[in-house]
Amino acid sequence: MTIHAANFRELRLDNLSRDFGTHNAVKDVSLTIKKGEFIALLGPSGCGKSTTLNLIAGLLPATGGGIWLDDRRIDPLRPEERGFGMVFQNYALFPHMSVKRNIGFGLKMRGVQKSEIERRVGEAAALVRLQGQTEKLPGQLSGGQQQRVAIARAIVVEPPLVLMDEPLSNLDAKLRLEMRAEIRRIHNTLGATTIYVTHDQEEALSLADRIVVMRDGQVRQVGGPEDLFSRPDHLDVAEFMGFRNKVAGRVASVEGEHATVTVGDAKVVGRVRGTVAPGGQAWLAIRPEDLHPAAAGGAGLKASVVSTEFRGREFVGFSRMADGTDLSFLAHDRIAPGGEVTLAADPDRVLVFGGAA
Template sequence: MSIHAGQFRELRLERLGRTFGGVAALRDVSLSIAQGEFIALLGPSGCGKSTTLNILAGLLAATSGSIFLDERRIDSLRPEQRGFGMVFQNYALFPHMSVAKNIGFGLAMRGIARDEIARRVGETVALVHLQGQEHKLPGQLSGGQQQRVAIARAIIIEPPLVLMDEPLSNLDAKLRLEMRAEIKRIHQTLGATTIYVTHDQEEALSLADRIVVLKDGVVRQVGAPDALYARPDHLDVAAFMGFRNVISGTVSRQDGDLAGLTVAGGKQVSGQARGRLAMSQKAVMAVRPEDMTPSPDGPIRAKIISSEFRGREFVGFAMSEEGAALAFVSDHPLTNGARIQLAADPMRAVVFPEVS
């Protein structure tokens, strides 16, 4: 018996696990997703995000755990019984079929009448802005147009869930931005529950209602984009959310949420405390390049290695006195080999206990 398209209240993943040859690719992943949410699974290669998506799609069996759609357990159902829409990284279009036939394929397989297929294909073609392309073959389309066909094919069946596996990774930078906006527009128009796999934090931040950060098959943090951007719970989450600079020190003061560290040369830096900190404890401050700038009395001393002009600003790359690689921004040209002092905005830096 298949799942019918339509409304549901909640999709639940309960302690999902998957091993390959004795190696755990996914461990105890639990997540509750409300109808209409856009969820991004974010993390580096091998973190388990595509494994999670494939288990949801029914393309891969879980070693442990359960999946529920409301009160119905669905992890034992075959992919076609689940009826989810899937958008693959490589589009997976039928090269010998026209755009219209590719889009309508799922309806044809369900035995829908030709007139109804034609009507729904027309509506979906308009939704993804492919009017005039209906009779072309996939090979006659641009990469962005092929991705629109793949999205149209996934959503035309009105699935309870749309799964997207790094759908923009094969596109150039300009097309990625355009398609990102299109995916957002389509989601807002349809309100379809969507789970989107990406390793690109900008994609996750711009598209998702909530982001699930994974590392080594484990969920590290779940939250709204603005919360994860400003308040990562772990150093590895911070690194994935753009906090590239990591400076070691010793906790020397704490004033509410603000923690101070003594770093190389006895200088003081400050940031928002994340996790439990104690006086004299070793800790690290993480900060984004755009929140670190040259300052005459900056506490971080470094040597400029190289720099790049980025149009509105210069991005500098330096090595601190303690050997940490740093990236920062400057309004002025930078000289390779020059000594520099850097300061970080304490309201945009975060401090974590040092992981041994």
């Protein structure tokens, strides 16, 4: 295998911004990406992640800040001058061209010799496991195979960065799992640097070395998958990194890394994230898998069961507190609708955030 990623040290976004009229789609985003990293830009629709990727690619001009590849400022350059590989959500393949011609299109536009194009297209097709498919048209391939063609086209030009914009969103669940593994395998094989846009937390957690969580055009938190999953700095990051129950309360006391929060007649202890103060408003964030019915007479959050679903080994319960707050939890046994439960969690699995939501 002679296809490899182009060499560089780092890509740096320096207070990068993009306005559409009065709407600030991207606001002062600063981020440094090292060679070989797999970075996921994660967030809900409209958070600015695809706009950020398009700014890096050169498909949109920035209205503030700059982009640097090592010591070279690249934001004034046209997309083709940046030399990045791009994988789009809709594949963007030429329907009248064979797989081989689609993969080699970028090389042909660069004036690469025919023999070199043949060699590199063959290597790229083998890397994405499309041997024997290169004479077919895109319409003769499955969705997963078309996505492999798009990836091969992006990597065959040996770019310093591969930019992927929700590349798996059009595939079914099984294909998404398979392609997820393939994308990471290709990234590792090439020693590539990948920036990957997704709204799927599971994709980001399974693929990325670091995740950049965005909201309203701004970076909310950057960190490794395990760190963001277990130690989010903000309530919105906690909610986005996998579903969590959110319960309002008031801080009764703070001792070291833990706070006691009053919720109605109950007191719940959890780990402090951010700044909380006795007497202040607080929010508890608790994953359903960490919330269980307490033993008879035990302390916890009181709720009325709405329904339960059997999930193979356990039951998922859906309940509602007196103030209307919905709580999801796990139980070993089915609980009939209308039954009263007291729900509790290990304090180290409960996160406490201060202030408004």
